[in-house]
Amino acid sequence: MKWRMVPMLLAGSAMLTACTSGGATPTSMPEPLLQPVSIPQAPAPSSSPSPTPPTPPPHAGTVVMLDPGHNGGNASHPAEINKQVPAGRGETKPCNTTGTATNAGYTEHAFNWDVAQRVGAALATHGVQVRYTRDNDTGVGPCVDKRAAIANQSGAAAVVSIHADGSDSSSAHGFHVSYSNPPLNAAQGRPSIGLADDMRDAFRSAGFPTSTYLGSGGIYPRDDLAGLNLATLPAVLVECGNMRNPGEAAAMSSTAGRQRYADAITAGILGYLGL
Template identity: 45%
Template sequence: MTARAYRVAGVFSNGSHGGGRGGGLAVAVVVTAVVFASGCGTAADSGTGSGGTHSTGSASGADGKNAGGGSATPGTTPAATPSAETLPLAGKVVVLDPGHNPTNYQHTAEIDRLVDIGTNRKECDTTGTETNSGYPEASYTLDVSRRVRTILAARGAKVVLTQNGDRPYGPCVDERARIGNDAHADAALSIHADGAPAGARGFHVIAPKSLHAGAADTRKIAAPSLRLATTLRAHFKAATGEPFANYLGGGKGLMVRDDLGGLNLSTVPKVFIECGNMRDAQDARSLTSTAWRQRAAQGIADGLTAFLQGSPAGPADGKR
């Protein structure tokens, strides 16, 4: 931030309605104006949150206060604003994949066509699930992805979304993987919510199995993807308080699978997160809460940041 002082001489005419004096009083005054010029990022660099708020990447805490704790003391030099090169995720590329698409249901013929995922053929995409009150999974995943993008962009990362509600359907699962591959992402994440029976609740993270079958070859990414999965799991749980899923994975909040095209076809470290069960009343209250979704985004962003900075992964069994 730079400051420039201008001295501006002007003449103001007293345009009051009388005031006990006849006519206008001309007063010459000198005004000293301090103009602050500060840079701000573009939407492409930083993204927006779910409400469309532009993120400038400023050094503000979660409560909106200056990172330094307040205004500078008179006579001191204010702390320098971090440059893009000094931000913690500068130079890192993250691909976020919001599961499904809000208008997939209008294009069932297109999303039902089969695509090759290496181990077999599966539907291009699906409509996803919804809460019993009708809140769609596709709306949840897009909202949280945008929130995560805002946080990561403020930390210096380049963030790519596979879709931003800007296409009629999809993309297909093979294209979702290809977007991450073509971006040479340092990490990729598909964000989802599950549709299990009521009473089944909690979240889990899915990592790719090491395999080589047809177009699928995850042998090089299986190990780093597992580290991403356990790191993300630890941070998501800490941020949200959501328990590990009680209906699969032995209650450890972690699965390794070979039947998901988005993982099978990835050549970069990638995982899925199922943030909760939309069909369970308790989980649904969280998933439909704006405040909880922000905590979910914070946990996801913190997990990705820890992975990209090489922090130790959480234990594979979920215990500490």
């Protein structure tokens, strides 16, 4: 007996045969409709760059201590400001003094305070954290040793004491910058000398003459200033000029003049900081 291979009909063919067995003309099965499929597209990359984080000011976090000399209430508290305090090198000095004034009565303490505020505002625009040894111009002191301690505790990159002189000679004029000499620690050596040189250079660049009566070339090293002797950070004292000299007194008494002094001090500090 031979086996005959019969091809298997697909289910669709069997259905087609059944539908035509009655002699009707076969009809074609409709083709399935292909519907377009929408494929989500990834968003096109933005042509605008991501915002750049703001660049911090060049000296953000740097601390500078400003010491406006004297104070407005000193004159009314003689016992307090005349008491002796340590001045370094085994010496003592009065706690503080009243400071000097122009012949017309404009006081040194007011000049120092005003200039210090202007310097502080300018330094703040560079990100410098500015601190002061006193917070108004109506108090007493602080004593010179306390001012040095306040500065030392701040960890400041630079300490600048702001003053004006009161020479008896009305012809004496010009600025000078002092630092502690001979140095008592490393900070009083090269760092303080560098700060003094940068301050001197800034005053010269601003057109201020160097002192005609103290120091040489605008630099006057000293060993008798408590704030400098007790400093453990780079520190200088700036005598902006002679308040008894008519020309310098007029400049110090004017808003524009005080701004010029403030600009020079600011430039000296920024120069030392490396800007």
